[in-house]
Amino acid sequence: MNKLVFLAVFALGTALAAPRAHAQSSPLRAELLKDWNEQKSIMLSIADAMPAEKFSYKTTPPQRDYGQQILHVANGNIMYLRFMGAKATAPTVQRDANGKAEILKALADAYDFGAAVINEQTDQSLLQTVDTNQYLGPSSRARVIYFLLGHTWDIYGQMAVYLRLNGITPPRSQRP
Numbered sequence: 001m002n003k004l005v006f007l008a009v010f011a012l013g014t015a016l017a018a019p020r021a022h023a024q025s026s027p028l029r030a031e032l033l034k035d036w037n038e039q040k041s042i043m044l045s046i047a048d049a050m051p052a053e054k055f056s057y058k059t060t061p062p063q064r065d066y067g068q069q070i071l072h073v074a075n076g077n078i079m080y081l082r083f084m085g086a087k088a089t090a091p092t093v094q095r096d097a098n099g100k101a102e103i104l105k106a107l108a109d110a111y112d113f114g115a116a117v118i119n120e121q122t123d124q125s126l127l128q129t130v131d132t133n134q135y136l137g138p139s140s141r142a143r144v145i146y147f148l149l150g151h152t153w154d155i156y157g158q159m160a161v162y163l164r165l166n167g168i169t170p171p172r173s174q175r176p
Contacts (some may be wrong), residue, residue, distance in 0.1 A: 004147035028123040032145050036118055039149060040111035043073065045108055045171040046159050053101035054166055066162050067103045071095065073152050074103075079149055081117045084141050088116035152170065156166045 001119060042054070048072045055067035071093065078090050091109035094102070136147060159166040160170040 002022050005127060018174050028126050028142060029118060031114060032121075032126065032142065033118045035149055036111065036114050036145065038106070039152060040115075042172060043070075043107060043111070043156065044104065046102055046156060046163070048100075049099075049163055049168055049171055050159075055098070055100050055103065055163060057166060059162060059165060066159065067098060067100070069155055070163070071097060071101050073155050074106045075092070076151060077110040077114055077148050080132065080136070080144050081114055083116050083130050084121075085130060086117040086120045088113060088120060093112055108124060114145075114148070 027046065028158050056065045058065045074093050074097060078093060082090055091106070091113055093106040096105055097103050121141060126145075127140050129140055130144065131138050131140050132144060136144065139147070158175070161171050
């Protein structure tokens with residue numbers, strides 16, 4: 001009888017422990033990488049939607065032009081990703097790039113660098129604090145990535161306005 005009770009308790013404990021262990025394992029790195037790569041695709045699509053001759057378009061004189069908006073994302077991503085302490089080599093982006101092909105390459109290179117940095121991380125290292133700067137301050141590596149994703153969505157919204165003011169429907173708003 002003791003064996004039967006022991007086996008029943010053991011089976012019940014195993015059954016209950018398995019879901020709990022699974023719930024405790026965090027797919028943080030995988031989720032960040034998925035969001036990062038999805039955003040890369042979306043940003044390359046909206047960046048490419050503007051004709052090359054309109055990359056210098058500004059909504060008002062004090063604003064960045066369309067190409068500068070894209071470079072702002074690329075350079076910002078690279079700058080903050082460097083705080084992560086990764087081994088991946090950051091790409092060199094010309095801050096004054098002005099050709100569409102060069103700007104789109106800079107954006108793609110920045111996202112590829114980000115994917116490499118995220119791939120170097122573990123769920124545990126993503127929770128470790130790194131010192132960024134006075135703007136973001138000490139933050140977990142995961143927070144740095146989420147900050148960059150959020151910042152880029154802000155710029156995406158501005159780029160959508162630039163497109164619409166030029167009579168172009170942003171790719172994500174197009175209906176089949």
